[in-house]
Amino acid sequence: MHQSKLFGKTLREDPKDEVSVNARLLERGGFVYKTMAGVYDYLPLGWRVLENINRIIREEMNAIGGQELLLSALQPKERWQKTGRWEGLEEIMYRFKDNSGREMALAPTHEEPLAEIATRSIFSYKDLPLFVYQIQTKFRDEPRAKSGLIRGREFLMKDLYSFHTDEKDLDAFYKKADAAYRRVFSRCGLKAFVTEASGGTFTKNYSHEFQVLSEAGEDWLLYCAKCGYAQNKEISKIGVGHKCPKCTGKIEQGRSIEAGNIFKLGTKFSDAFGLFYADARGVKNPVVMGSYGIGPGRLLGTMVEVHADSRGILWPDEVAPFGIHLIELLPREGGGRAKVKKAAEKLYKDLVAKGATVLYDEREEKTAGEKFADADLIGIPWRVVVSERSLEKKSVEVKRRDAEAPILLKMNQFGAFIKKEFL
Amino acid sequence: MHQSKLFGKTLREDPKDEVSVNARLLERGGFVYKTMAGVYDYLPLGWRVLENINRIIREEMNAIGGQELLLSALQPKERWQKTGRWEGLEEIMYRFKDNSGREMALAPTHEEPLAEIATRSIFSYKDLPLFVYQIQTKFRDEPRAKSGLIRGREFLMKDLYSFHTDEKDLDAFYKKADAAYRRVFSRCGLKAFVTEASGGTFTKNYSHEFQVLSEAGEDWLLYCAKCGYAQNKEISKIGVGHKCPKCTGKIEQGRSIEAGNIFKLGTKFSDAFGLFYADARGVKNPVVMGSYGIGPGRLLGTMVEVHADSRGILWPDEVAPFGIHLIELLPREGGGRAKVKKAAEKLYKDLVAKGATVLYDEREEKTAGEKFADADLIGIPWRVVVSERSLEKKSVEVKRRDAEAPILLKMNQFGAFIKKEFL
Numbered sequence: 001m002h003q004s005k006l007f008g009k010t011l012r013e014d015p016k017d018e019v020s021v022n023a024r025l026l027e028r029g030g031f032v033y034k035t036m037a038g039v040y041d042y043l044p045l046g047w048r049v050l051e052n053i054n055r056i057i058r059e060e061m062n063a064i065g066g067q068e069l070l071l072s073a074l075q076p077k078e079r080w081q082k083t084g085r086w087e088g089l090e091e092i093m094y095r096f097k098d099n100s101g102r103e104m105a106l107a108p109t110h111e112e113p114l115a116e117i118a119t120r121s122i123f124s125y126k127d128l129p130l131f132v133y134q135i136q137t138k139f140r141d142e143p144r145a146k147s148g149l150i151r152g153r154e155f156l157m158k159d160l161y162s163f164h165t166d167e168k169d170l171d172a173f174y175k176k177a178d179a180a181y182r183r184v185f186s187r188c189g190l191k192a193f194v195t196e197a198s199g200g201t202f203t204k205n206y207s208h209e210f211q212v213l214s215e216a217g218e219d220w221l222l223y224c225a226k227c228g229y230a231q232n233k234e235i236s237k238i239g240v241g242h243k244c245p246k247c248t249g250k251i252e253q254g255r256s257i258e259a260g261n262i263f264k265l266g267t268k269f270s271d272a273f274g275l276f277y278a279d280a281r282g283v284k285n286p287v288v289m290g291s292y293g294i295g296p297g298r299l300l301g302t303m304v305e306v307h308a309d310s311r312g313i314l315w316p317d318e319v320a321p322f323g324i325h326l327i328e329l330l331p332r333e334g335g336g337r338a339k340v341k342k343a344a345e346k347l348y349k350d351l352v353a354k355g356a357t358v359l360y361d362e363r364e365e366k367t368a369g370e371k372f373a374d375a376d377l378i379g380i381p382w383r384v385v386v387s388e389r390s391l392e393k394k395s396v397e398v399k400r401r402d403a404e405a406p407i408l409l410k411m412n413q414f415g416a417f418i419k420k421e422f423l
Numbered sequence: 424m425h426q427s428k429l430f431g432k433t434l435r436e437d438p439k440d441e442v443s444v445n446a447r448l449l450e451r452g453g454f455v456y457k458t459m460a461g462v463y464d465y466l467p468l469g470w471r472v473l474e475n476i477n478r479i480i481r482e483e484m485n486a487i488g489g490q491e492l493l494l495s496a497l498q499p500k501e502r503w504q505k506t507g508r509w510e511g512l513e514e515i516m517y518r519f520k521d522n523s524g525r526e527m528a529l530a531p532t533h534e535e536p537l538a539e540i541a542t543r544s545i546f547s548y549k550d551l552p553l554f555v556y557q558i559q560t561k562f563r564d565e566p567r568a569k570s571g572l573i574r575g576r577e578f579l580m581k582d583l584y585s586f587h588t589d590e591k592d593l594d595a596f597y598k599k600a601d602a603a604y605r606r607v608f609s610r611c612g613l614k615a616f617v618t619e620a621s622g623g624t625f626t627k628n629y630s631h632e633f634q635v636l637s638e639a640g641e642d643w644l645l646y647c648a649k650c651g652y653a654q655n656k657e658i659s660k661i662g663v664g665h666k667c668p669k670c671t672g673k674i675e676q677g678r679s680i681e682a683g684n685i686f687k688l689g690t691k692f693s694d695a696f697g698l699f700y701a702d703a704r705g706v707k708n709p710v711v712m713g714s715y716g717i718g719p720g721r722l723l724g725t726m727v728e729v730h731a732d733s734r735g736i737l738w739p740d741e742v743a744p745f746g747i748h749l750i751e752l753l754p755r756e757g758g759g760r761a762k763v764k765k766a767a768e769k770l771y772k773d774l775v776a777k778g779a780t781v782l783y784d785e786r787e788e789k790t791a792g793e794k795f796a797d798a799d800l801i802g803i804p805w806r807v808v809v810s811e812r813s814l815e816k817k818s819v820e821v822k823r824r825d826a827e828a829p830i831l832l833k834m835n836q837f838g839a840f841i842k843k844e845f846l
Binding site for chain 1: 424427428429430431432434456458459462463464465466467469470473488490491492493494495496497498499502514517518519521522525527529536540541543544549550553555560562564566576577
């Protein structure tokens with residue numbers, strides 16, 4: 001991608017109305033555009049990161065047997081009255097009437113539609129277990145939406161729903177889902193604590209949350225850094241400085257971001273929609289359900305909170321919008337100008353042909369300082385600079401985003417470097 | 424995919440409340456679930472087709488320089504008042520107030536947000552042209568929504584927006600977009616006529632529509648089958664039986680589906696949002712815009728209307744949910760049962776390992792007749808049957824969905840067949 005043609009330019013200054021680090025850096029870097037509080041548009045750079053996150057999530061959900069589908073946001077009132085959540089979720093549901101006067105809402109979650117639809121797919125114990133998921137846009141009228149992409153009013157969510165004959169089978173899958181979530185966080189460069197939390201309108205049981213320590217979070221976590229044990233402060237009976245109940249460590253406290261959650265729903269939704277299966281003796285039983293949520297946009301925002309310095313973002317490799325930021329530095333005038341241009345263009349084409357993803361900064365009106373500042377802000381893992389100075393040494397300058405200084409790499413070693421890092 | 428585990432089962436009978444062929448077949452086949460009139464959920468089979476269509480669209484949009492992004496559905500009133508479309512689109516916009524009393528709507532299209540966002544990206548003629556697109560969910564409160572997936576109240580849309588210095592540059596890109604659209608239709612197995620039509624609230628110019636002849640359509644087309652010339656009846660001055668103005672053919676009439684459209688927007692939206700660029704002399708000019716829509720869900724519905732017979736759907740190869748429908752027919756009892764099972768399972772694993780996508784019908788409670796009926800309904804291009812009879816001849820039975828009868832293919836020739844057809 002030629003940077004001069006990229007839709008979405010970097011801004012020189014922080015947007016005035018943003019307090020969160022993630023929104024400030026993402027808007028300044030040209031990743032997102034703010035339409036309203038809690039409502040962000042993904043520009044091409046942001047979309048590329050989001051799609052990388054979605055890809056990781058899909059791979060991990062497919063690996064545990066998840067089948068992808070896509071449900072509607074528009075929801076009829078009658079469906080949600082069956083579980084009492086037309087009232088229970090009143091505060092966060094966007095609701096309206098259509099032209100014919102019919103009352104409807106935008107789905108803030110999808111247990112009700114899934115339980116209803118599953119009555120067409122589940123009849124016998126032979127049909128179970130089943131796991132389905134979607135990556136779909138949710139709408140929630142959040143009273144506070146000041147955390148940038150971490151708390152959205154409109155946001156993508158991956159929600160997986162599981163269907164089981166009994167609690168035991170649910171427990172077994174719950175462990176698999178837990179492990180898949182840990183892999184998602186790990187691939188996204190995030191360290192997550194798994195905590196018990198309230199089940200909200202979803203279940204009377206505790207749910208489990210995946211919490212990432214960050215000053216931008218809205219939750220307080222009591223945790224043991226030694227063994228990873230953690231509880232949400234709201235339900236915790238332990239306190240700071242206490243001995244960890246699981247090991248010999250001490251309990252610490254931190255503001256944290258809820259970046260994922262999993263719920264054992266039991267039969268609440270199956271009972272409401274008549275979702276039964278016949279067991280081996282032909283006896284009807286309600287299907288036991290679980291639901292498992294993770295927000296790709298919230299993950300993206302969380303990454304920026306956790307992986308940023310004073311100059312900008314540092315994307316983890318697997319989610320970065322591009323693998324390489326190629327920067328050409330043209331001398332103001334002279335024959336070197338054409339030479340540098342030619343070398344940079346050749347390198348760009350070679351890299352793309354090899355399968356690397358490259359943002360190529362060929363903007364002529366920018367100074368070296370401006371280009372380096374933009375590269376640090378955008379946060380692509382590898383920066384590669386072609387300049388008159390580097391070419392004199394038959395080299396390019398290579399620098400990891402988190403390294404102090406670049407190294408000179410001979411042009412003839414560059415192929416091996418690319419092979420090692422990218423292919 | 425093991426068919427016994429597929430979420431979404433075939434129905435024996437047509438859904439009662441559907442009149443359109445596409446909705447009846449797609450619901451019966453387990454591709455979609457109807458939540459409300461004009462609001463459909465994509466189950467795994469339907470989602471696989473939709474993703475294939477999306478992939479084709481992405482490839483063709485990227486090939487003409489499109490950059491993908493993702494904009495919000497939630498829209499502030501003030502933004503749409505700038506162009507007068509808060510009033511102009513009143514009838515089809517879902518509108519409501521949030522908890523703080525702020526008026527908003529769900530976007531039925533995205534010219535306004537794009538023109539606003541582009542003011543951060545376009546300053547000089549050097550920034551132009553630019554092409555961005557998204558595949559995103561639109562909401563329109565359609566008074567009539569009886570055409571299944573062809574006219575949705577909530578539906579995916581690919582909308583591309585182009586930005587230019589002048590009409591001439593727009594015209595040049597318009598031709599490229601037109602050619603890309605023709606490739607999309609062709610890859611989806613659809614023959615489209617390109618017609619002039621009214622510009623609606625988008626532009627005073629004529630727009631161009633891509634129309635597919637079908638009895639399920641809502642438009643009347645006057646067309647020449649010989650040269651492809653066509654006009655929408657609403658604006659046409661020619662009539663049935665007239666001589667074609669472009670060739671020696673005769674004009675015919677047909678009910679048709681509008682499956683895509685492209686608009687020359689001029690400067691209507693740029694003027695409203697102050698989207699200007701400085702030309703080479705530094706003089707400010709409004710940016711000239713175009714917009715280009717195509718509905719993946721509508722395309723899917725159109726394919727079913729065009730490619731169906733009395734038994735079910737016939738998916739074009741490139742969009743089919745799976746490439747092969749592998750059916751095992753177990754004898755009721757005896758040693759042959761284990762033998763057929765083993766051969767079918769081996770074939771399934773081999774095909775998947777080779778990279779083919781396979782729906783494997785291993786349902787034990789279904790008869791051969793039921794399995795064949797389901798296969799015809801679901802419409803996967805190739806049906807491969809493993810049975811005691813075929814194994815006696817060291818063969819499998821292979822049949823194209825549109826062929827009258829199967830052919831016997833020796834197991835040792837099957838590898839070559841797969842290589843030719845799928846790899």
